[in-house]
Amino acid sequence: MKPLARRALRIAICAALTFHLAAITVSNLPANTPFGAAIYRPFAWYLTPTGLWQTWDMFTTIPHFLDLDGKLVTADENGVVSRRGPLLPGFARFARTVRVQGTFMRLAFSADSYTSYTRRYRAAICRALLTERHGAPTQVGFELIAKELRSLDDIRKDGRISQPKTYTFGPTPCTP
Amino acid sequence: MHPVARIQAFLRRTATAFGDWWLGPADPRAYACLRIGYAVAAFSVLVDFWPLRYTLLADTGMFGGADRDAPIVTLDVFRLSSSETAVSAVFVIAALAAVLLALGTLPRLTAFIVYVWVLSYSDTAQTALSGFDTILRCVGFVLVIGPQVPVWSVGPRWARGSSARPPSYGLRLVQWQLMLIYVCTVWLKAPDEFWRRGEAITYFMMSMFARHPSAAMAHHAILGALFTYATLVMEASIPFLLWMRKTRMFGVLIGVALHLGIGFGAKLALFTLAMMPLYLSFFETADFEWVASWWPRPVSLSEPPGT
Numbered sequence: 001m002k003p004l005a006r007r008a009l010r011i012a013i014c015a016a017l018t019f020h021l022a023a024i025t026v027s028n029l030p031a032n033t034p035f036g037a038a039i040y041r042p043f044a045w046y047l048t049p050t051g052l053w054q055t056w057d058m059f060t061t062i063p064h065f066l067d068l069d070g071k072l073v074t075a076d077e078n079g080v081v082s083r084r085g086p087l088l089p090g091f092a093r094f095a096r097t098v099r100v101q102g103t104f105m106r107l108a109f110s111a112d113s114y115t116s117y118t119r120r121y122r123a124a125i126c127r128a129l130l131t132e133r134h135g136a137p138t139q140v141g142f143e144l145i146a147k148e149l150r151s152l153d154d155i156r157k158d159g160r161i162s163q164p165k166t167y168t169f170g171p172t173p174c175t176p
Numbered sequence: 177m178h179p180v181a182r183i184q185a186f187l188r189r190t191a192t193a194f195g196d197w198w199l200g201p202a203d204p205r206a207y208a209c210l211r212i213g214y215a216v217a218a219f220s221v222l223v224d225f226w227p228l229r230y231t232l233l234a235d236t237g238m239f240g241g242a243d244r245d246a247p248i249v250t251l252d253v254f255r256l257s258s259s260e261t262a263v264s265a266v267f268v269i270a271a272l273a274a275v276l277l278a279l280g281t282l283p284r285l286t287a288f289i290v291y292v293w294v295l296s297y298s299d300t301a302q303t304a305l306s307g308f309d310t311i312l313r314c315v316g317f318v319l320v321i322g323p324q325v326p327v328w329s330v331g332p333r334w335a336r337g338s339s340a341r342p343p344s345y346g347l348r349l350v351q352w353q354l355m356l357i358y359v360c361t362v363w364l365k366a367p368d369e370f371w372r373r374g375e376a377i378t379y380f381m382m383s384m385f386a387r388h389p390s391a392a393m394a395h396h397a398i399l400g401a402l403f404t405y406a407t408l409v410m411e412a413s414i415p416f417l418l419w420m421r422k423t424r425m426f427g428v429l430i431g432v433a434l435h436l437g438i439g440f441g442a443k444l445a446l447f448t449l450a451m452m453p454l455y456l457s458f459f460e461t462a463d464f465e466w467v468a469s470w471w472p473r474p475v476s477l478s479e480p481p482g483t
């Protein structure tokens with residue numbers, strides 16, 4: 001390769017790599033800076049398809065729960081209520097894993113950011129219930145059963161880490 | 177020298193140094209360590225994900241598979257098929273690719289397969305993602321575009337990496353990534369009232385993320401504050417300690433201590449596994465030699481002791 005072409009290639013490679021650093025750095029800037037969301041625009045075409053978007057906001061404040069469990073609450077046409085596992089396929093029991101607990105915390109407390117997932121979860125649950133009940137209409141809701149952490153002062157008084165708290169969502173009708 | 181000529185010379189020197197920072201030679205063992213560590217982390221994440229693969233990714237699962245109505249923004253193989261068989265097949269192929277990547281066989285192809293698997297589940301199951309998934313995506317991309325080295329590889333020569341004297345750019349990208357992780361997390365944690373009051377680790381150790389939640393920490397306020405502030409200090413200092421040759425091993429030591437603490441004290445061992453390879457991207461030849469100097473030398477049977 002000729003020296004000039006070699007030099008041009010070296011400059012191009014360095015420029016591309018610097019762009020990568022700039023892109024991943026800018027993706028971490030908060031949206032409320034004076035630059036606004038416009039600062040992401042020059043890099044979005046690169047970050048989105050490559051999956052390089054990132055935020056490192058894990059545990060930026062304290063966790064709120066000692067435990068999380070979840071149950072589907074179904075009511076048939078006669079009003080008979082039953083509780084069952086919220087995981088598909090097969091209405092499996094709530095799994096206490098980072099992925100499942102993270103999923104339900106996002107669906108419950110950040111629903112606005114995950115509207116498509118909330119809608120698809122409801123649709124999948126209704127589909128499975130209607131199949132199981134041969135098309136008979138039913139209602140479905142969700143209970144997120146939490147053990148909420150108490151304040152340090154309260155824990156020091158009686159040694160109890162948490163108090164029970166249930167978050168209820170729904171019910172929503174499932175019709176064929 | 178004329179002032180303009182001096183400025184020109186300075187700019188030329190800076191440009192050369194900048195180019196060398198990216199493209200100067202690196203120790204191939206650092207790339208090999210990164211590749212092996214990444215493959216182990218990816219395989220572990222896959223094993224952890226396996227029981228939930230239908231629940232989160234298949235069309236029989238919670239979300240009915242990938243959202244085919246959403247615009248295509250990235251590579252997502254689960255858009256092609258989300259049947260249980262297809263999802264399992266993707267996982268088996270990704271597992272095989274991770275093993276071959278660790279062995280250094282067809283490293284670029286296998287890194288690409290693992291990266292596409294991570295991209296695909298990240299696109300399909302965004303609600304279930306965690307910090308270690310982001311690390312796998314970002315480092316996976318670097319492995320795909322970075323130099324592939326023949327060091328610590330098995331298989332025929334044609335199937336190994338070919339870059340015997342690799343340029344540094346792949347390692348630089350990973351080094352910057354590690355720095356961003358720590359700088360951003362400290363930036364976001366520092367204004368929080370619980371971190372400021374020195375109570376964050378106490379609450380964490382009583383939460384669902386702790387391996388053995390216990391009220392005992394609540395009665396040791398000073399210990400909790402020490403852990404909380406030490407975490408912030410370590411996270412703030414690690415990237416800078418790693419950049420400098422003289423303090424690098426100290427940076428590695430406190431980084432390993434921090435992440436082993438997270439791995440054993442919290443249910444976040446996958447995060448520890450995903451972070452560790454990033455540290456190895458800072459290793460230079462002198463660092464490998466320093467580590468080797470601690471390794472017991474094999475005793476040669478043909479050499480009598482004392483020769």
